[in-house]
Amino acid sequence: xxxxxxxxxxxxxxxxxxxxxxxxxxxxxxxxxxxxxxxxxxxxxxxxxxxxxxxxxxxxxxxxxxxxxxxxxxxxxxxxxxxxxxxxxxxxxxxxxxxxxxxxxxxxxxxxxxxxxxxxxxxxxxxxxxxxxxxxxxxxxxxxxxxxxxxxxxxxxxxxxxxxxxxxxxxxxxxxxxxxxxxxxxxxxxxxxxxxxxxxxxxxxxxxxxxxxxxxxxxxxxxxxxxxxxxxxxxxxxxxxxxxxxxxxx
Amino acid sequence: xxxxxxxxxxxxxxxxxxxxxxxxxxxxxxxxxxxxxxxxxxxxxxxxxxxxxxxxxxxxxxxxxxxxxxxxxxxxxxxxxxxxxxxxxxxxxxxxxxxxxxxxxxxxxxxxxxxxxxxxxxxxxxxxxxxxxxxxxxxxxxxxxxxxxxxxxxxxxxxxxxxxxxxxxxxxxxxxxxxxxxxxxxxxxxxxxxxxxxxxxxxxxxxxxxxxxxxxxxxxxxxxxxxxxxxxxxxxxxxxxxxxxxxxxxxxxxxxxxxxxxxxxxxxxxxxxxxxxxxxxxxxxxxxxxxxxxxxxxxxxxxxxxxxxxxxxxxxxxxxxxxxxxxxxxxxxxxxxxxxxxxxxxxxxxxxxxxxxxxxxxxxxxxxxxxxxxxxxxxxxxxxxxxxxxxxxxxxxxxxxxxxxxxxxxxxxxxxxxxxxxxxxxxxxxxxxxxxxxxxxxxxxxxxxxxxxxxxxxxxxxxxxxxxxxxxxxxxxxxxxxxxxxxxxx
Numbered sequence: 241x242x243x244x245x246x247x248x249x250x251x252x253x254x255x256x257x258x259x260x261x262x263x264x265x266x267x268x269x270x271x272x273x274x275x276x277x278x279x280x281x282x283x284x285x286x287x288x289x290x291x292x293x294x295x296x297x298x299x300x301x302x303x304x305x306x307x308x309x310x311x312x313x314x315x316x317x318x319x320x321x322x323x324x325x326x327x328x329x330x331x332x333x334x335x336x337x338x339x340x341x342x343x344x345x346x347x348x349x350x351x352x353x354x355x356x357x358x359x360x361x362x363x364x365x366x367x368x369x370x371x372x373x374x375x376x377x378x379x380x381x382x383x384x385x386x387x388x389x390x391x392x393x394x395x396x397x398x399x400x401x402x403x404x405x406x407x408x409x410x411x412x413x414x415x416x417x418x419x420x421x422x423x424x425x426x427x428x429x430x431x432x433x434x435x436x437x438x439x440x441x442x443x444x445x446x447x448x449x450x451x452x453x454x455x456x457x458x459x460x461x462x463x464x465x466x467x468x469x470x471x472x473x474x475x476x477x478x479x480x481x482x483x484x485x486x487x488x489x490x
Numbered sequence: 491x492x493x494x495x496x497x498x499x500x501x502x503x504x505x506x507x508x509x510x511x512x513x514x515x516x517x518x519x520x521x522x523x524x525x526x527x528x529x530x531x532x533x534x535x536x537x538x539x540x541x542x543x544x545x546x547x548x549x550x551x552x553x554x555x556x557x558x559x560x561x562x563x564x565x566x567x568x569x570x571x572x573x574x575x576x577x578x579x580x581x582x583x584x585x586x587x588x589x590x591x592x593x594x595x596x597x598x599x600x601x602x603x604x605x606x607x608x609x610x611x612x613x614x615x616x617x618x619x620x621x622x623x624x625x626x627x628x629x630x631x632x633x634x635x636x637x638x639x640x641x642x643x644x645x646x647x648x649x650x651x652x653x654x655x656x657x658x659x660x661x662x663x664x665x666x667x668x669x670x671x672x673x674x675x676x677x678x679x680x681x682x683x684x685x686x687x688x689x690x691x692x693x694x695x696x697x698x699x700x701x702x703x704x705x706x707x708x709x710x711x712x713x714x715x716x717x718x719x720x721x722x723x724x725x726x727x728x729x730x731x732x733x734x735x736x737x738x739x740x741x742x743x744x745x746x747x748x749x750x751x752x753x754x755x756x757x758x759x760x761x762x763x764x765x766x767x768x769x770x771x772x773x774x775x776x777x778x779x780x781x782x783x784x785x786x787x788x789x790x791x792x793x794x795x796x797x798x799x800x801x802x803x804x805x806x807x808x809x810x811x812x813x814x815x816x817x818x819x820x821x822x823x824x825x826x827x828x829x830x831x832x833x834x835x836x837x838x839x840x841x842x843x844x845x846x847x848x849x850x851x852x853x854x855x856x857x858x859x860x861x862x863x864x865x866x867x868x869x870x871x872x873x874x875x876x877x878x879x880x881x882x883x884x885x886x887x888x889x890x891x892x893x894x895x896x897x898x899x900x901x902x903x904x905x906x907x908x909x910x911x912x913x914x915x916x917x918x919x920x921x922x923x924x925x926x927x928x929x930x931x932x933x934x935x936x937x938x939x940x941x942x943x944x945x946x947x948x949x950x951x952x953x954x955x956x957x958x959x960x961x962x963x964x965x966x967x968x969x970x971x972x973x974x975x976x977x978x979x980x
Contacts, residue, residue: 291931292927311934313937313938313939315935316936327932328926330933330946330950331951332950332953333949334950337946338936338946341938342938345936398936402937
């Protein structure tokens with residue numbers, strides 16, 4: 241489903257990614273682990289199309305389509321969803337209004353009519369119940385004054401509504417207590433499907449106890465340094481990233 | 491930041507040329523010679539067939555004006571205005587004041603059709619429920635060319651007519667109230683207006699009457715080098731209610747046009763006046779050439795107990811705006827409100843706000859101001875909240891929010907508070923925010939395109955004020971806002 245080939249990226253003349261190669265199969269949950277500053281978040285931003293990053297080489301394909309040639313909103317409607325590490329606050333914009341705009345943008349891209357309000361309310365209501373998002377959160381401006389855990393749950397709620405082909409979770413576990421972590425993981429697990437893939441980016445193994453990956457990749461110095469099965473995560477928990485960060489000083 | 495760089499590029503290419511009402515109407519006009527003198531004032535007064543008291547009033551205003559200085563305290567800069575380079579009167583030659591709606595010059599009728607303003611009652615009635623009907627007074631340069639639904643309104647006792655007609659037909663009302671809220675010598679532009687005003691609307695709602703429809707005046711400046719100096723006077727007698735809306739547009743021209751209006755509102759005991767403005771004068775082009783200089787004095791007088799006046803404005807046009815719709819709260823328990831959306835783009839400069847003057851016990855006021863700046867524009871909120879010694883338990887709540895699009899524009903908030911009474915409670919909140927690249931990226935990552943994301947954020951920002959407008963105008967205003975900001979973010 242997702243193919244990343246020899247991706248080289250810089251920001252302000254500083255290389256962050258030095259030739260990333262990564263393939264995620266349809267239905268696969270791939271975890272990317274690695275030390276801070278190894279390029280994990282950069283990778284997620286580049287896939288989603290954030291400006292400021294300059295792609296020098298390589299390509300990203302989603303179901304064979306050239307992702308780098310698409311606008312960020314086109315990537316989104318093509319099925320790429322990024323759950324942000326730090327979700328943005330949008331003052332003045334009611335959460336429901338935002339969700340409706342997002343959902344309708346996806347429907348429009350598929351050539352479908354806009355959702356009628358009752359149907360929309362029902363969808364959001366179901367999603368909110370499933371993900372244990374309190375209804376009053378939906379009536380507030382998007383993410384404004386939400387706690388860290390609430391913001392992360394709102395990200396998962398959005399992913400649940402938009403039903404992407406590929407969900408990228410960027411350090412979704414950071415700042416979550418164990419209960420919130422479990423709710424978020426349950427949401428992701430509920431969305432597991434043979435037609436959907438996930439890229440789970442995390443520093444810690446803890447999240448992977450709840451979202452069990454098919455493959456684990458270690459990122460260091462802007463490349464995928466090692467790949468393996470889910471047992472690799474446990475190994476890293478034992479040994480830490482010292483082996484990988486050591487490279488930097490060589 | 492890449493998006494910001496693009497914004498700048500976009501903004502540089504902005505024409506405020508998206509202005510949709512910049513066409514010109516070709517009609518033969520009768521104009522006063524350029525310049526301002528006693529002769530010109532006499533000329534205008536004579537054209538209007540005014541009684542002598544009115545002429546004397548004007549001449550006094552002219553004398554006062556000559557002693558006044560053009561104000562320079564606002565945060566606006568513009569080339570000096572040549573007051574002798576302006577025509578102070580311009581009227582279509584063909585039947586300047588038609589007796590009936592059928593007599594309107596077809597060219598002028600077409601103009602208003604293009605602007606979407608129905609000048610025939612049949613059109614205005616088509617598919618509209620009675621409670622949603624709107625009566626229109628159309629002012630073209632210096633004269634009122636049509637007023638609809640006069641008969642229906644008269645049946646309810648409401649007087650709605652051009653002020654030039656009211657001076658002849660209802661001199662007792664006009665003499666009582668004209669200049670009673672904005673005195674002739676109030677300020678430089680008010681004095682100028684008092685000397686040369688040519689037309690505008692007059693409304694009187696008798697005691698206990700709820701005006702059966704929305705009243706509206708549509709101002710159009712058409713002629714080159716012509717100033718528009720309209721004068722509006724609205725009186726709601728005891729227990730009366732009226733809702734009034736004005737709209738304004740002008741053709742695109744390279745030179746600046748002067749608009750200096752005076753609006754006076756008088757609300758007596760238990761009366762309520764709701765005054766809404768959708769101001770869309772030509773803002774000038776992308777290089778900052780042309781556009782209307784809008785120097786306006788608007789003031790409402792809650793003259794008796796429990797009177798209420800609310801100003802709602804959506805300001806998107808004009809090269810320069812200098813405008814502070816205010817309330818004098820003279821009756822106990824009277825209430826003043828000011829709701830404003832001021833949008834500036836291109837090289838526009840806005841210095842606008844309000845004054846709430848609490849002069850009686852238990853008076854309340856509320857100010858909600860939303861400023862949006864884009865392009866190279868400067869947008870200033872300037873407001874005064876004042877309580878005199880008599881204003882026991884006066885209360886004000888003020889909220890001023892500014893939103894910046896791009897980083898070449900400016901937003902400024904200048905609140906003045908003066909309280910001479912220790913029981914008065916004034917609250918002030920202000921915020922300035924900017925649509926960040928990160929917020930834009932976040933919206934786009936959810937599939938929402940750039941223009942739509944801006945619209946979403948801007949609509950969220952202004953919705954508290956938009957909902958104060960009469961329903962059908964709120965929709966119009968929303969459209970206008972999105973047109974004004976089209977292409978403002980890259």
